[in-house]
Amino acid sequence: MFYPEPIERLIENLTRLPGIGRKTATRLAFFLLNTKDSYITELSRSLTDVKEKIRLCSVCFNITDSDPCAICRDERRDKSVVCVVEESSHMMVIESSNPGHLRYHVLHGVINPLEGIGPDEIRIKELQDRIVREGIREVIVATNPNIEGNTTAHYIGEILKHLDVTITRIASGIPVGGDIVYIDPLTIKSSMDNRKNL
Numbered sequence: 793m794f795y796p797e798p799i800e801r802l803i804e805n806l807t808r809l810p811g812i813g814r815k816t817a818t819r820l821a822f823f824l825l826n827t828k829d830s831y832i833t834e835l836s837r838s839l840t841d842v843k844e845k846i847r848l849c850s851v852c853f854n855i856t857d858s859d860p861c862a863i864c865r866d867e868r869r870d871k872s873v874v875c876v877v878e879e880s881s882h883m884m885v886i887e888s889s890n891p892g893h894l895r896y897h898v899l900h901g902v903i904n905p906l907e908g909i910g911p912d913e914i915r916i917k918e919l920q921d922r923i924v925r926e927g928i929r930e931v932i933v934a935t936n937p938n939i940e941g942n943t944t945a946h947y948i949g950e951i952l953k954h955l956d957v958t959i960t961r962i963a964s965g966i967p968v969g970g971d972i973v974y975i976d977p978l979t980i981k982s983s984m985d986n987r988k989n990l
C-alpha cells in the first residue's frame with residue numbers, strides 16, 4: 793500500500809537524509825503534514841537559505857554567511873597563531889573551549905590514500921600561502937589523533953619546515969576525569985610520550 797504521491801515523495805526525500813530510515817521518514821512526513829503552515833514556510837526558507845547564503849570564508853575556509861567570516865574579522869585574536877582543523881565542526885568545539893583567542897584554518901578533510909584523498913584535495917596549499925602572506929609564527933595542528941589525522945599532521949610539518957614557523961601538534965592521552973584502568977594501551981602510550989613536567 794502506498795500513500796498519495798506527494799506524501800510518498802516527501803518520505804522518499806526524507807530517507808535520503810543520514811540516519812533516517814523509512815519508518816522515521818514516514819513519522820516525520822506525517823508530522824509535517826499535520827503541522828502549522830507557518831512552520832513549513834519557515835523550514836523551507838531555512839533550507840533554501842542554507843544553500844544560498846552559506847559559503848566558505850576566503851581566508852580560513854570556515855563555513856560562513858559573510859566573507860571574511862566573523863572569526864577572521866575579529867581584530868582581538870592573535871594574528872601570529874593559526875589552529876588547523878579537519879572540519880568546521882571541529883573548529884567550533886575548539887573555539888568553545890577557548891573562546892575569542894585563536895584563528896583557524898579548516899582543511900575540509902584529511903589525507904586518506906585509500907579513499908583517493910591526497911594533499912591537493914584538501915586546503916593545505918592555501919594554508920601554506922596564508923602562513924607566508926599573514927606572517928604566521930605558530931601552526932597548531934589539531935587533526936584527529938588517528939592514522940589519517942597523524943599522516944596529515946606529518947605532511948603539514950614536512951611542507952612547512954622550510955618556513956620560519958613553529959609547528960605544534962595537540963596532545964593526545966587520557967581524557968579529563970578518565971580512569972587509567974579503562975584506557976587502551978595506545979592511548980596510555982600516547983599520554984606517556986606526551987608527558988610534561990609537573
Ligand SMILES: [Zn+2]
Pocket residue numbers: 849850851852853854860861862863864
Ligand atoms: Zn574565516
